[in-house]
Amino acid sequence: MCMDALKNRFKKITPIVENAHVHMLCNLLECLLTVHNTPPDCPKEWYEIYFVFACIWAFGSSLFQDQIVDHRVEFSRWWTTEFKTIKFPTQGTIFDYYIDNESKNFEPWTKLVPKFQLDPDLPLQSALVNTNETTRIRYFIDLLIEKGRPVMLVGGAGTGKTVLINDKLNSLSEDW
Numbered sequence: 001m002c003m004d005a006l007k008n009r010f011k012k013i014t015p016i017v018e019n020a021h022v023h024m025l026c027n028l029l030e031c032l033l034t035v036h037n038t039p040p041d042c043p044k045e046w047y048e049i050y051f052v053f054a055c056i057w058a059f060g061s062s063l064f065q066d067q068i069v070d071h072r073v074e075f076s077r078w079w080t081t082e083f084k085t086i087k088f089p090t091q092g093t094i095f096d097y098y099i100d101n102e103s104k105n106f107e108p109w110t111k112l113v114p115k116f117q118l119d120p121d122l123p124l125q126s127a128l129v130n131t132n133e134t135t136r137i138r139y140f141i142d143l144l145i146e147k148g149r150p151v152m153l154v155g156g157a158g159t160g161k162t163v164l165i166n167d168k169l170n171s172l173s174e175d176w
Helices: 001-008 018-032 045-062 071-082 132-146 162-170
Strands: 097-099 106-108
Touching: 001 018, 001 045, 018 045, 018 132, 045 071, 045 097, 132 162
Parallel strands: none
Antiparallel strands: 097 106
């Protein structure tokens, strides 16, 4: 159902083969379905919420926003209409929320955005001003790299891909 909708209804930033979406879903599930997040005696709903979260990001993260249509918003509307088992907050889109690993509730990404602190030793063009979007991207970069999985960022020129990757690389220890 997701694959058909992706092919026929939503525009992506760049063409991505169907298998890549499925592969990302598997990678995200491997990262999210940990003993800490889903212990052996946990309710099945915990598995469902992580599965839905992984599906949304595996299939919807590469959607395009043009001057006429924001395909992420359209995907969000489609998702909440088609899949009603897991309830999202009514404000914003499904992409505006992450799963709090302790409460298993959807929380806004704004709760995770760090305060900006300018490092006077860095050139201004290298400074990362964290936003909801950079926080989301960094969350997934961290999640995937921790499990040794590949990361590919897609987006137009000037969207901060290089700054995000450099920030991540600079945060790694020399042993890594």
